[in-house]
Amino acid sequence: MTLTLNSAPSVLFKSRSISIPTLNIYSDNIDLIKLSFKEQLKQTTLFKNASVILDLSNLETPIDALKLINICHEQSIYPIATQGGNQLITDQFKKAGIRKLSDVNDVKDTQTSELVITKTVRSGQEIYSEKPIVILGDVSAAAEVASNASIHIYGELRGKAMAGVRGDTSAHIFASSSQAELVAIGKQFISAEQSNIINFKTPSRFTIMDKKIKAFNL
C-alpha cells in the first residue's frame, strides 16, 4: 500500500500556553524524599496524575535520577522536564529521558529564520509572523507589519510597525526612512501625533532604552 499526502495535514503544530506545577527537590537522600512525598500527598489529592517539572536548583550533589522518577511514578506524579540544577545533575536526568526545559527552547530558537516580503506592503494589508520580518519594499500608509521579533524595512515606513508583539523588548525596528503612523516594541508605542522621532529621512533603528522607544541613526 502506498501513502500519499492529501491537502489536509495529519499533524499540525499549534502554540498553546498551560501552567504546570513544579516539584522542588531539597534533598539528595532518596529515602527521605520518598517519606516526605507520601506525607504531603496524604494532605491533598490535587496533584494526583499531574505532570510536573522537577526543580533541581536546590540540589548541590548528584542524585539517582532513575530512582527519583520511579518514586514519582509510584505516587502517580509524572515529571516531563527539569529546570535549574548544575550540568552534572541535568545530564543524569537527560540520560533517564527527561530533558532540561531550556533545552526545549534552545531547539526552537535554532529553527528561527526570517520572513522575507519582496514587494511593497500595500495600504490595508497586514503582515504578521512569529519570526523576524524583512521587507524589501515600502510599508504604505495604513498597512500593518507585526512580528514577535525584529522588523527590517529596506524601503520607507509609512504605516504601522510593531516588533516584539509577544513582549520581547529586545526586538528592533530598522527602516531606511520613515513617515510612520505608529512604531511599537513590546508594550511601548509611539504614534506620529505623540512624537516626530518616528519621522526621518535617514536610515535608522528603533530600540527600547530605559523602558522608552528611542531612535538612532545608522
Added chain:
Amino acid sequence: MAEVLVVTSGKGGVGKTTTSASISTGLAMRGKKTCVIDFDVGLRNLDLVMGCERRVIYDLINVIYKEANLSQALIKDKRYNNLYILPASQTKNKDALTKEGVGIVIDELKKDFDYIVCDSPAGIEQGAEMAMYFADKALVVANPETSSIRDSDRIIGLLSSKTYRAENDMPPIKESLLITRYNPSRVEDGNMLSVDDIKEFLSIPLLGVVPECQSVLDASNTGVPVVSNQKSDAGQAYMDAVNRFLGESIPMRFVSNEKKGFWNILKGKFTTSEVV
C-alpha cells in the same frame, strides 16, 4: 491573444469611466478591435460617456444569466466600427455578478477582440473584485490627492492577491498608473501632490498624466470620449497614454506649467487673430 485591461482606482470620482471610454476609443482609433465592459452594475454611466445610452437593450447581467446572447447585448460604436460597448444593468446590484458568469463572458469576448477594457466601479467590493479578477493588465487611475493615492495603494494590493492570476500562481498583473485632473500650476504653488511624489508613493510605472481640462466635462456631457477631441490637452494626453500602452515611448506632456511670458502671450494673440 486578447488582453484584458481593468481600469480601477478604489476611490470614486477620479475618472475611471472617462478613462475607460477614452482608452478603449483610443485603442479602436489605432485599429485594435476593442470591447469596453461597464462593471458598475446599478450605477450605469459608461453608456452616457460613450453616447450610446439610447441603444441599450440587453446588458452584462442579462448575458451572465443567459437571458440574452453576447451579440445581442454588445453595442457597436457609431464612430469607430471596431469598438463595442457592453453596458451594465441599472436595475440589479453588484451581487448579481458571479465569478463563473463573468469568466464565461470574458472567455467568449477573448475569441473576437484584441482588447477587453473593464471599467471598474468604485470601492473594493464585489463589483470592483469582479472587474479586476480576470485582468492581465491594470490601469490604476489616481488624482493628485492623498485620499486617492491611499485607495489606489489598497487596490494595487488587491490586484496582487484577489485575482485569477494571483490565485493560480501565474505571472502577476502588470499595473500602470494614470494620473488625472493634474494641475501643474497648483503643484508649483505647493497645493497639489507632484507626479514624482505620486510615483514614489505608489511605485508602479507611469503610463500618463491627464491635465485638469474643461474639455473632459464637455465630452462627458455630449457623449463623445475626450480622446476624440485631439485639439484638447486631455484628448492629446489620453492618446499619448494609448500609444504608450501599445509600446511606444513618448515623453510626458502637460506635467509642467507653461510659462505665460511676454512672447507666449503675444503668440497667443496672433494665433487667435489669425483664426478670426
